[in-house]
Amino acid sequence: MKRVESIDVVRGMVMVIMALDHIRDLLHLPALTQDPTSLATTTAPIFLTRWITHLCAPTFVFLSGTSAYLSLHKRMTADRDAVTQGWESTRLNSGGEPAARNFLLKRGLVLILLEITLINFAFWTDIQFRSLMIQVIFVIGAGLVILSGASRLPVRWLGIAGLVIIFLHDLLPLVPAFKNLAARLGWSLLFRTEVFPFGTKFMLLVAYPLIPWFGIMLFGYACGPLFALPVDERRKQLLRLSLVSLGVFVVLRFINLYGDAALWSVQKSGLFTALSFINVSKYPPSLLYTAVTLGIMFAGLWLTDGANTGFTRIMTVYGKVPLFYYLIHWYLVKAAMIGMVLLQGFSLTDMPLGPLSFGRPPGAGISLPMVYVVWLGLVLLLYPLCRWYGRYKSEHPQITWLRYV
DSSP states (O other): OOOOHHHHHHHHHHHHHHHHHHHHHHGGEEEEEEEHHHHTOOHHHHHHHHHHGGGHHHHHHHHHHHHHHHHHHHHHHHHHHHHOOOOOOSSSSTTTTTHHHHHHHHHHHHHHHIIIIIHHHHHHHTOOOOEEEEEEHHHHHHHHHHHHHTTTOHHHHHOOOOOOOOHHHGGGGGSOOOOSHHHHHHHOOOOOOOEEEETTTEEEEEOOOOOHHHHHHHHHHTTEEEEOOOHHHHHHHHHHHHHHHHHHHHHHHHHHSSSSSOOOOOSHHHHHHHHHOOOOOTTTHHHHHHHHHHHHHHHHHHTTOOOOHHHHHHHHHHHTTTTHHHHHHHHHHHHHHHHHHHHTTOOOGGOOSSSOOOOOTTTOBBHHHHHHHHHHHHHHHHHHHHHHHHHHHHHOOOOOGGGOO
């Protein structure tokens, strides 16, 4: 199956947007004390800077599911052809293609390992690892591990399971809270965002519970066959999916009864009322959060499918090496924060290290316009790095570990 360029384009777009959010988190002066989506304290530019980055995680997770389907389909089709032509008969068995599913398993385990080591070190730069934050790479990795076995089931069943999770997991707050620590931790890992202090020396933040995000991955996996269609038919289906997703968001949001724990309300101005309407919950991802973000993602896929412009070619460079970009960008963002701290007259000893501390001292930070300047510079710096790595990876298929990064 030919590589679907629009997936790389849209993935590249949200990766560029993602860097803005992380730079805002670590460098923006009010970020230490202000919730950017709290309408009582935020401003419209800060709110929208944060809101647009809501597109990133659902797109990553959805397209990870789609890519898992395409990878399995490509490998299994190639091996069936090999068997048919008598090249190698040992790679297939009655259970399907084990090598393809084993790759998903190993890929998932690699992502989990990277999350709890290199990525968490980039967050906190704490050699004692007194903080552990479970985020998007962890749930993608865990999702791939589950998919390595679940992919034996019919695609339609997995799609239905994904939609059931997306539409119904907002009922879970009705479940009474657990008092037992082990039960609370297990429930949180599966369903709920929560912080767990283990004494004063270690903190665990479950930012991305597995099941709500896995529902999005299953939906992405079930949409995989869509990308085997001819471009014109595929674009029609993508547009339909976009309109349906956005329609679900608008209708349920107007009803204002189900789909998001944060109901919208009339605010001090028409602008802030509109912001309240779109102010949906990410932790965990509500139905309305998922509907509006995936609706925009489908629109992006529809607009870029079959396009060949300078913009799409640039975004493809980022989108073809997502994990490489993710790893490098976090270390560059952290380096930018440390540089900012030193340039503003603080010393390294002023940087607070400890549980759930990014290390930025109080009073250090830059304005929102400067956040955008740093963001643009970082994205430009990443472009030649991603282009080099993409070329190196494609020119060296014999290097096995490159398939995992």
